[in-house]
Structure formats: structure tokens, C-alpha cells
Amino acid sequence: MEPIEVLHLFPELDKKLVNLLNELTPEEWQKPTIASKWAVKDVAAHLLDGNVRTLSIVRDGYQGDRPGEIKIYGDLVDYLNRLNADWVQACKRISPQVLTQMLETTGKEYHEVLSKMDPWADALFSVAWAGEEISKNWFHIAREYTEKWIHQQQIRDAVGKQEEGIMYREYFYPFISTFMCGLPQTYRHVDSPTGTSVEVLVTGETGGAWHINKTDEGWVLRQNTRLEPNAKIEIDPDTAWRLFSKGIKPEEALKKVTLTGDEELGKVALGMVSVMA
Numbered sequence: 001m002e003p004i005e006v007l008h009l010f011p012e013l014d015k016k017l018v019n020l021l022n023e024l025t026p027e028e029w030q031k032p033t034i035a036s037k038w039a040v041k042d043v044a045a046h047l048l049d050g051n052v053r054t055l056s057i058v059r060d061g062y063q064g065d066r067p068g069e070i071k072i073y074g075d076l077v078d079y080l081n082r083l084n085a086d087w088v089q090a091c092k093r094i095s096p097q098v099l100t101q102m103l104e105t106t107g108k109e110y111h112e113v114l115s116k117m118d119p120w121a122d123a124l125f126s127v128a129w130a131g132e133e134i135s136k137n138w139f140h141i142a143r144e145y146t147e148k149w150i151h152q153q154q155i156r157d158a159v160g161k162q163e164e165g166i167m168y169r170e171y172f173y174p175f176i177s178t179f180m181c182g183l184p185q186t187y188r189h190v191d192s193p194t195g196t197s198v199e200v201l202v203t204g205e206t207g208g209a210w211h212i213n214k215t216d217e218g219w220v221l222r223q224n225t226r227l228e229p230n231a232k233i234e235i236d237p238d239t240a241w242r243l244f245s246k247g248i249k250p251e252e253a254l255k256k257v258t259l260t261g262d263e264e265l266g267k268v269a270l271g272m273v274s275v276m277a
Contacts (some may be wrong), residue, residue, distance in 0.1 A: 045091035051106035063120035131185035231266035
């Protein structure tokens with residue numbers, strides 16, 4: 001896997017977020033989002049949690065409450081969901097103005113911490129949804145970028161302010177490229193012959209094409225391949241970000257995608273979730 005360069009995008013993404021939040025009305029702060037039961041203010045609070053948690057753990061070496069024994073993937077998800085819920089509930093007492101100010105301040109410190117990481121050193125936290133037990137820092141940073149991108153997009157979607165937002169190639173392509181690293185993990189239980197190939201095409205100028213090929217060692221992600229795909233999935237960018245972040249279900253997305261070749265093989269890709277779930 002080639003490193004996905006995103007570090008330079010964090011300040012731009014944060015600036016767009018702060019500008020957006022400063023424009024919101026009191027009513028818009030309370031609008032529901034597709035992020036489960038969270039309103040706009042809750043999603044913004046979750047973004048602040050990401051900044052604060054990184055500064056505390058990575059910069060300051062402070063762990064706080066430890067998760068206890070993590071035996072399976074579900075244990076980790078349950079622990080993170082509990083942390084997220086506790087933080088969002090506590091932030092109910094913080095005003096939108098204070099929340100925005102804290103996001104602006106901690107965002108700069110957060111970016112500084114990421115900038116000091118050796119991209120090829122082992123990350124403190126692996127990218128579990130990609131099936132990795134150990135990840136490099138560059139992949140961890142790319143995963144953090146997807147968190148920043150997806151939650152800002154959820155806010156923009158809720159308040160109808162996607163214009164001049166982050167659905168441009170410079171912001172979207174690194175995001176979706178990182179998400180596609182979850183494809184091999186999604187197909188890990190699909191027993192296809194060696195040489196089988198699946199292509200996922202995200203349409204439009206913001207998107208691109210990704211392939212996974214079945215090798216003797218398992219499914220491998222490829223940006224390019226000489227193999228003719230046995231299954232091809234075409235999906236528009238708006239559907240892609242919603243689907244792969246659990247914003248919509250595969251059954252709903254199926255109405256909006258084009259499948260060619262082996263449809264059952266292609267449908268597997270619609271079950272990819274590139275967030276902790």
C-alpha cells in the first residue's frame with residue numbers, strides 16, 4: 001500500500017469546519033444528522049473528543065480509564081461507543097460558541113502532534129476495520145482524516161450546506177481512498193478462485209477505481225490491475241460516503257448502484273464499513 005498523503009489537509013478541513021459552525025443558527029445546531037441519534041452539536045462534540053483524546057494520549061502519554069481486557073473486535077467497539085456516549089452527554093452543558101472555540105484551538109495542537117509522527121513507525125492504534133493488528137502512522141493519520149471528513153460532512157448534510165464544502169476531489173479522494181483499504185477485510189470470507197477480481201468505481205471527477213484481486217495469500221487491494229473484473233460496482237460519491245460510514249444500509253444503496261458481472265460477488269462490497277462498528 002502506498003501512503004495516502006493527508007497531513008496537509010487537516011488545517012484546511014478544520015478551517016472549513018470552524019467557519020461552518022460559526023454560521024449556524026441555534027436551530028441548526030440542534031438538527032438531527034444521519035449519525036445515529038446525534039444532532040449537529042453532538043457530532044461537533046465528537047470531533048472535539050478526537051482532538052482532546054489524541055492530545056492526552058499521544059502528546060501527554062495520559063491514558064485515563066483503560067478499556068480492560070479486549071478479547072474480540074466487538075469488545076473494542078463497545079468500549080469506544082461507551083467513551084463516545086459519555087463525552088457527548090457531558091458536552092450537553094457546553095455552548096456552541098465554546099465548543100467552536102475549543103475545536104479551533106485544539107485542532108491546531110492536534111495537527112502539530114500528527115506532524116511530528118514518523119509515518120513509517122508503528123502506530124499506537126491499529127486500523128482495525130482494515131483488518132490490521134499493527135498499522136503504520138501514515139495509515140493511522142489517514143484514518144484520522146476520514147474521521148474529520150465524515151463528521152464534517154454529516155454536519156453539512158444535516159444543515160444543507162454542502163456547497164463550497166468538502167465534496168471536492170482534493171478533500172474527497174483521499175477520504176474515499178482510505179475507506180477503500182477496508183475492501184480486502186470485507187471479502188476475507190469470500191472463497192473465490194485465485195485470479196478473481198472485483199472493481200469498485202466511485203463515479204465523477206472526485207472519485208476513482210479500486211480493485212481487489214484474489215491471490216494465494218488472500219484478497220489484495222490494487223489501484224490498477226491487468227485482470228478483467230469478475231464483478232464491477234459503480235457508485236456515486238454521495239451514496240459512497242453514506243454507505244461505507246453506516247449512514248445508509250446496503251439494501252438502500254443497492255437501488256443507487258450499478259452492478260455488472262457476478263452480482264452476488266459485487267454485493268459483498270456494499271457491506272464494507274470503514275468505521276468502527
